[in-house]
Amino acid sequence: MTDRDKQVSLSENGDESERILIVDDDPSMRTALMETIKRLGYSVQGAVDGMDALERIARFRPWMILTDLRMPRLNGLELIKEIKARAPHATIVLMTAYGTIETAVEAMKLGASEYVLKPFSMDLLERVIMNLRAGRDEGIGTGLPAQQTENRAILSQDPGMVRLLSTIEGVASSQATVLIHGESGTGKELLARFIHMRSPRAHRPFIAVNCAALPDGLLESELFGHERGAFTGAVIRKIGKFEMAHTGTLLLDEISEMNLTLQAKLLRVLQEREVDRIGGRDPVSVNIRVIATTNRALYREVEQGRFREDLYYRLNVFPVTVPPLRERVIDIPLLARHFVSQSATRNGLTPPALSEAAIAHLQRLVWKGNVRELENVMERAVLLAGHGPILPEHCPLERSHEAMAPPVRDPHPANGSLWEMERDLIFKTLARVKDNRTHAAKELGISIRTLRNKLREYREGERPASINAP
16 A cells, blocks of 8 residues: 555545644655544544645645645745635644744744644644644634634723723733633633733633533543543543643633632642643643633632632732623623624624614613623524514513613512522523523523532422521
């Protein structure tokens, strides 16, 4: 079997998201890289030079191209130019034994996502691929300004929000740990991405971990990784999120949901800048910038003994508070029109006009889910409006309390009725989202952990004493 035949036989199967093309004029290097990447579970092809690569890209359509720098007919930098002209969304890694800062900068300007210097270990190559894959799955556009990343712009005319973004621009260039406070749906993760994309690490991985979405045991493995055989079910080595974020930014979303044991381990990583995999013998050094978010007042969590004081001060280097939508009502028309345009484009529709009556209606509503809730309401409004303008009746909230004034309550509620109403609301929400707890928690505006505790409470038939009391 010829080298060319072998390349094809290794790679005819697999969808585009699993395909990688190796471009190197050294047959032994090309074969070694192909075998390594195949063992990682990807479909792979090899090209002998840049011209061969362009022919294969058209047929193979890989999501990643690893290319050598010095090759006949078409070198690595010339190939990057051609790839970006023909397949602008392809991820490119430049491999070179002649690396200089100038070469790296030129490659990044042309559209490369990463570059590695030969000789390099296969462990390093695996880490690079995992980082770029994670970034792609998270929707991060390598090297793109934040406003060009999936159209996820931070839009604001509110003077306070504009000042906040200006301040963030300044701190983004530093290495300071940032703690972002804000209610659910205010855009804390989007602000974290904004910081990353304006930092010196913008071309490096951005890895997000939702600390509320995983049970404690799984969260530890997700963060720190584990070695094969570290525990029952650990059949392969797993690289944790800290290692995946090496040289980039790690977002610890809803940090207040992490238990005290994991908080202690996290504190050590932040202090020592090294990770101990579960079952591992030697620590692994990491170079990362940490951003944490919380929808709770962490200092109160410290006072209640639910959060470590030393970790709080380690994270609270540069605190930021994202204002809720009710404090930036001036932004509602701007955001609403943006979401209408996005929704119409996604659904293949002409963006409908947003009537002045609808805007006034939106500005009167209580946005407990903040910007996320507004986005959902406008998505629904686009579909309800049909071919006409969006009117107030097209913008209902799923909650009954649409007015700014608080709802009138019965001063003498029936014993246990509030508990039952809460239980029924949670069960109805779970049924609507087909028992997807993550989606249900987002709709309800609570954490996954709170939802789990509520469901356990309902299964056991327990009611809080304050509700049961006459």
